[in-house]
Amino acid sequence: MSDFDLIIIGAGAAGSHAALEAAKAGAKILMLDEQAEAGGQVWRAKSPSIISAPKTPETIAGDKLRSDLKSNNILHIANARVWQIEKNNDDLWNIGYLNNGQLHNATCKAIIAATGAQERVIPVVGAQLPGVIGLAAATALFKQHLTIPGKQTIVAGCGPLLIFTAYEILRLGGKITAIVSLNSKTDWAKASINMMARPDLLLRGAGWLAKIAAARTPIYWQSTITEIIGDTHIDSVNISRVDANWSSVSQGRKTNIKADSLCMGHGLNPAIEATKLADATHIYTPELGGWHVKTDDFGRTDKVGLFAAGDNAGIYGAGAAPYRGKLAAIAVLQFLKLANAENTDRLVARMKSAAKFGLATTKLTVLRAGMIKNTQQTAIICRCETVSRQQLEIEISSGALSPNAIKSGTRCGMGPCGGRYCSDVVALINQTISGKTRQQIGLATHRPPLRPLPISAIAQNFDYDDLPIPAPAPL
Amino acid sequence: MTKNYDIAIIGGGIMGCATALHLAEAGMSVILLEKDDIGQGASGVNAGTLSLQIKRVKLMPYALKGHHEWQKMGDKVGFVKTGGYTLAFNQREAKLLEERMTLKREAGANIEFVSPQILFENEPNISKKVMAVSYCADDGYANSSLTGQYYRNLLNHSSVDYLEQNQIVKIDHSDKGFSVHTESQQYKAKRLLLACGGWMKQAAALLDVDLPIQARVNTVSVTERSPTLISNVIGHATGLLTMKQKANGSILIGGGWQGTGSPNEGRGKVHAQTLIPNIQLAQYALPALSALRIIRSWTGFEANVPDFYPLAGALGNIANAYILGCVRGGFTIGPYISKLMGDYILGNELELPLFNPNRQFTETGK
Numbered sequence: 001m002s003d004f005d006l007i008i009i010g011a012g013a014a015g016s017h018a019a020l021e022a023a024k025a026g027a028k029i030l031m032l033d034e035q036a037e038a039g040g041q042v043w044r045a046k047s048p049s050i051i052s053a054p055k056t057p058e059t060i061a062g063d064k065l066r067s068d069l070k071s072n073n074i075l076h077i078a079n080a081r082v083w084q085i086e087k088n089n090d091d092l093w094n095i096g097y098l099n100n101g102q103l104h105n106a107t108c109k110a111i112i113a114a115t116g117a118q119e120r121v122i123p124v125v126g127a128q129l130p131g132v133i134g135l136a137a138a139t140a141l142f143k144q145h146l147t148i149p150g151k152q153t154i155v156a157g158c159g160p161l162l163i164f165t166a167y168e169i170l171r172l173g174g175k176i177t178a179i180v181s182l183n184s185k186t187d188w189a190k191a192s193i194n195m196m197a198r199p200d201l202l203l204r205g206a207g208w209l210a211k212i213a214a215a216r217t218p219i220y221w222q223s224t225i226t227e228i229i230g231d232t233h234i235d236s237v238n239i240s241r242v243d244a245n246w247s248s249v250s251q252g253r254k255t256n257i258k259a260d261s262l263c264m265g266h267g268l269n270p271a272i273e274a275t276k277l278a279d280a281t282h283i284y285t286p287e288l289g290g291w292h293v294k295t296d297d298f299g300r301t302d303k304v305g306l307f308a309a310g311d312n313a314g315i316y317g318a319g320a321a322p323y324r325g326k327l328a329a330i331a332v333l334q335f336l337k338l339a340n341a342e343n344t345d346r347l348v349a350r351m352k353s354a355a356k357f358g359l360a361t362t363k364l365t366v367l368r369a370g371m372i373k374n375t376q377q378t379a380i381i382c383r384c385e386t387v388s389r390q391q392l393e394i395e396i397s398s399g400a401l402s403p404n405a406i407k408s409g410t411r412c413g414m415g416p417c418g419g420r421y422c423s424d425v426v427a428l429i430n431q432t433i434s435g436k437t438r439q440q441i442g443l444a445t446h447r448p449p450l451r452p453l454p455i456s457a458i459a460q461n462f463d464y465d466d467l468p469i470p471a472p473a474p475l
Numbered sequence: 476m477t478k479n480y481d482i483a484i485i486g487g488g489i490m491g492c493a494t495a496l497h498l499a500e501a502g503m504s505v506i507l508l509e510k511d512d513i514g515q516g517a518s519g520v521n522a523g524t525l526s527l528q529i530k531r532v533k534l535m536p537y538a539l540k541g542h543h544e545w546q547k548m549g550d551k552v553g554f555v556k557t558g559g560y561t562l563a564f565n566q567r568e569a570k571l572l573e574e575r576m577t578l579k580r581e582a583g584a585n586i587e588f589v590s591p592q593i594l595f596e597n598e599p600n601i602s603k604k605v606m607a608v609s610y611c612a613d614d615g616y617a618n619s620s621l622t623g624q625y626y627r628n629l630l631n632h633s634s635v636d637y638l639e640q641n642q643i644v645k646i647d648h649s650d651k652g653f654s655v656h657t658e659s660q661q662y663k664a665k666r667l668l669l670a671c672g673g674w675m676k677q678a679a680a681l682l683d684v685d686l687p688i689q690a691r692v693n694t695v696s697v698t699e700r701s702p703t704l705i706s707n708v709i710g711h712a713t714g715l716l717t718m719k720q721k722a723n724g725s726i727l728i729g730g731g732w733q734g735t736g737s738p739n740e741g742r743g744k745v746h747a748q749t750l751i752p753n754i755q756l757a758q759y760a761l762p763a764l765s766a767l768r769i770i771r772s773w774t775g776f777e778a779n780v781p782d783f784y785p786l787a788g789a790l791g792n793i794a795n796a797y798i799l800g801c802v803r804g805g806f807t808i809g810p811y812i813s814k815l816m817g818d819y820i821l822g823n824e825l826e827l828p829l830f831n832p833n834r835q836f837t838e839t840g841k
Contacts, residue, residue, distance in 0.1 A: 084747050086735075096747050105747070399627050399639070405512040408519055409624035411723075416699055416770050445773070448745050452699060452768035458751055459758035459765060464564060464604075467752045467759075473714040473731065474783045474803070475532055475575060 002092045004030045004075075005336050007108040009082050009095075009274055012040020013318055014310025015114030016065050017325030022332055023072045025339040030106055031069075032080040032097055034451075038066050040116055041136065042318040044143040053146055057204075080104075083449035085111070085278045093278075093305060096448075103457045110305045110332045113275050114325060117268035117289060117311040120424055121157075122367070125376045126228025126237075127264070128383050135161040135265030139168065148174040150261025154237055156180035156225045157265040159365035160205065165263050166217065167208035176217045177259045180239050182246050182266075182371075183364050184222040194360035198319065201357060220255075224248060224374055225264060234262055240374075247370025267365025269424055270312045276446035278306050284438045286366050287359065288314030290424060291443060297348050298341070299328030307332055316351075317358015323351035372428040381429070382422045384415020389429060396433045403444035406430070416452050419444055480506045480636075482820065483655045483664035485643055485678050486671030488518035489809035490799045490816070492626035494668060495635045497817030505635045506662050508655065510642035513630070514623030516672045520775035521806050522695045522729030523619040524717045525554075526708055527584035528561045528576065528611050530804045533784070535582035536827055537808045544810035545617050552617045552625050557719070559614025559708035560594055562605045562760055568712035569607035575712070576609040586611045600704045600763045607712075614708045616719050616727075619806060646681040648793060666795040666820065670813075673738040673776025675786070675800045684791045687836055688778050688801060692734040692743035694750055696772040700724035704763050716756050726767065728757045734774035743774035779803065786832040787816055798832050 006022055008015045011033035019031045031038075037045035043062030046053055053059070069076055077099055084096035092107045119134040121127065133141075133149055135157055141147045148169050154177050155166045166179050195202045212219070220239055226248050227238040236258045240250030270292035272282055280301035281294045292314040299307040309328035310321045327347060333339040375381075377390040387410050395409045403423065406412060412426055413419030419426075427441050434441070482498060484491045487509030495507045512519075525545055530538040545554050561576070563569040573588070580586040587610055594601060594608045630637050638657075645656035652665040669678045676688040701724050709718040716730040732753040736743035750772055758764040778801045780786060785802040799816045802808050818825055 084745070086744065086747060094747065103751075395624070398624070398631060400512070400624065401639070402512050402515075404515055405623055405627075405639075408512075408515065408620040408622075411620070414620075414697075414771070416768075418771065445742055447771050447773045448747075448750075449769055449772065452770045454765075454768050455698070455754060455758055456765040458754045458769070462752075462755050464759055467756055469713055469715055469752070469756065470733075472571065472575075472712075473529070475578065 002107040002109050004028050004108040006110045007095050008112045010114035011038035012116050013321035014325035017322040018112050018309050018329040019074045021326040021329035023074050025333045029074050031076045036078050047144050081451045083453050112328050113308045114310045115271040115274050115312045118271045120266050120269045122266045123379050125379045128380050129230045129234045131234035132262045135165050135263050138165050138263040142168045148172050152177050152259050153261045154178050154259040155263045158182040160361045163208050170215050178257050179219040180223050191360045191364050197356035245370030246368040247373045273450050298331035315362045316355035320355035381425050382412040385411040387412040401434050480504045480664040482666040484668045487513040488516050488672050490813045491670035493810050493813030494817050497814050499633045499635045507637040508641050509639045513627045517775040519622045521619050522717050523616045525807050526559045526614040529714050532578050532582045540811040541808040552621050554617045556615035557707050558612045561609045561710040563607040563712040572712040585613050668797045670799045673778045690738050690776040690778050692774045694732045694734050694774050695729045696769050698726045698767040699770050738776050745772045781836040785830040787829040788831050
């Protein structure tokens with residue numbers, strides 16, 4: 001007997017819609033999410049301390065979703081951090097999670113991992129200075145707290161988050177010193193053809209650009225941040241033009257711009273720690289954000305009882321996520337023999353149509369080969385353990401070619417983030433030396449806990465005499 | 476014509492690498508094949524404890540020699556001699572501690588019994604519930620993560636040919652020697668040494684030798700960095716806890732609690748049901764751990780035969796085939812027993828005897 005039919009990890013657009021769909025057939029569902037409220041990043045809820053805020057399409061959709069979840073028979077535990085996923089002998093999954101400072105354990109027949117995406121930042125010298133945050137991190141500030149990152153902000157990187165972040169800062173009364181876009185105007189023109197799939201969103205984007213233009217914000221197209229300068233805090237940045245491969249072509253000429261804050265992001269990576277820990281097969285697809293769990297259209301992985309929905313199965317974007325959640329729920333219901341998967345062709349078609357916009361925007365963020373050249377030898381790659389590019393290159397050049405070997409020798413990825421933040425960049429550096437493909441380089445072994453686990457939660461209310469201490473080792 | 480090596484060594488852990496280096500120094504041509512990365516099996520993921528208090532009585536002479544080897548390797552492997560305390564929290568454990576440590580002291584380890592008061596003075600953060608304590612000034616640790624880097628650099632500067640990410644799939648042998656096959660290549664050698672740790676059983680099976688080898692799945696965890704809480708290696712009378720604070724402030728918690736999985740299925744898995752009591756035991760000994768978080772737990776395979784003594788010598792009836800592994804305390808003893816193994820292959824006189832792999836195995840060591 002399992003505690004639940006289905007445990008959903010992540011209550012964003014994909015996870016929440018999977019829950020709503022599965023609830024229709026009466027499945028017993030537990031949905032675990034790290035945030036205080038459902039909605040994920042795109043439909044992030046406002047902090048309760050904010051009494052009123054302007055409505056956006058995202059807040060309206062998010063509020064409806066939260067209300068729908070409450071009116072259905074879904075156990076949603078907020079502020080829950082999944083730390084462990086194991087399959088036990090009865091072919092049930094065991095999920096360990098932390099909630100309110102306590103460890104909990106729940107078993108289920110099926111899992112839907114809907115863990116979304118995480119931000120990718122390709123660092124340069126100074127990227128670890130206070131005042132520098134990611135583009136996606138900045139959007140979390142706006143959405144949850146109506147807060148802006150500073151008084152004079154530079155936004156830099158690639159893809160649509162750049163434009164959205166700049167627009168939101170202006171809307172919330174901030175000042176943008178410069179927008180530094182790796183993408184050229186031509187990149188955007190090409191992408192907008194595919195974005196026609198969602199004329200409403202394209203129109204909103206045009207509105208954002210109009211606001212940015214009205215504020216006379218300088219935009220540096222086809223340019224990148226080459227250095228972040230400051231002593232204890234960001235003070236200014238150097239920027240440079242890039243070639244078609246995104247490699248800096250400044251040749252010593254520097255454009256220096258003052259700022260007290262920088263939002264910098266280079267696209268999103270699928271968040272794969274949970275599905276890696278559960279041993280599913282993962283593949284590398286640059287156009288889908290890099291490494292992602294391999295699934296069919298219904299989110300079926302190659303592990304029995306493990307399903308995935310949303311950007312962690314390849315970045316299709318927020319528009320497709322609800323459909324992907326529903327499709328995964330349909331596959332789970334079929335797996336649980338609670339419903340047949342019938343008449344799903346239309347839903348698959350709608351998912352694919354909705355994905356067109358997301359795929360077009362993701363394409364703008366696919367890293368080009370020259371980008372890693374902009375990262376200096378002294379740039380810090382692993383922030384947790386302060387490992388520079390140079391240290392990594394020495395290790396790789398000595399023959400440590402796998403992610404595990406590089407990690408062991410340099411400590412890169414051994415800190416609290418577990419390599420989430422740096423592993424993509426380490427692999428890019430590895431490629432410049434080994435010439436291997438990303439698929440050949442592979443990934444480091446994923447280990448629990450998925451998030452740092454307080455010992456106070458593990459070691460409470462136990463009696464020493466009850467510890468199941470095994471027989472002593474042979475003498 | 477392909478090169479005919481003097482010896483092919485299967486496995487690039489401590490034992491494979493150290494034996495390879497010893498033989499190459501003596502003039503042998505050596506090829507070493509590793510299925511993953513150098514020093515990334517048990518050699519690179521164990522807790523790194525170099526404690527005489529957790530070594531087997533009969534293996535103590537080897538452990539003492541092993542300690543010297545690690546001391547010589549020094550900073551490059553993060554060697555630190557800290558001293559070590561072993562704790563007992565009740566009468567039963569105190570009795571166990573006295574029995575065991577007395578025998579280990581008689582076997583040559585510099586172990587003494589000290590009063591809990593001495594422990595509390597030197598380790599003020601350790602639980603005051605400690606009832607009995609033993610101490611060994613020679614105890615310490617090395618950083619097992621650096622094993623791969625250390626041996627890869629030595630191999631790079633030696634005459635050994637080594638290949639990582641090269642799993643063997645077949646071994647042919649005749650009067651002339653061995654032919655070791657990977658998926659894409661074959662390598663010829665006059666001699667063969669199996670030194671593949673947890674994967675020894677599968678490798679021996681390629682020679683149609685069936686050995687009663689099992690693999691334990693030992694769990695290790697590490698905390699985030701912390702101000703200094705302990706300065707010695709801390710153990711438990713049963714041997715089921717090892718704890719040390721590294722130079723960077725993180726605390727490493729081991730003790731051989733069992734995860735799940737087997738070497739056939741890739742890496743072993745951490746098991747919540749054993750991880751939790753492992754951490755509870757650690758926190759019982761060091762209550763201040765409650766302020767920290769575990770940032771990672773992992774497992775490594777430790778091979779053993781039923782009597783828990785090493786396999787080290789000539790293998791079965793196959794001429795010029797050798798085996799080295801299943802050494803309980805293999806991290807400590809590895810660099811030394813590998814030299815013995817090298818001497819044995821070279822026909823040199825042995826400083827200490829090896830362990831006949833063709834013996835009858837009986838359960839021992841309760």
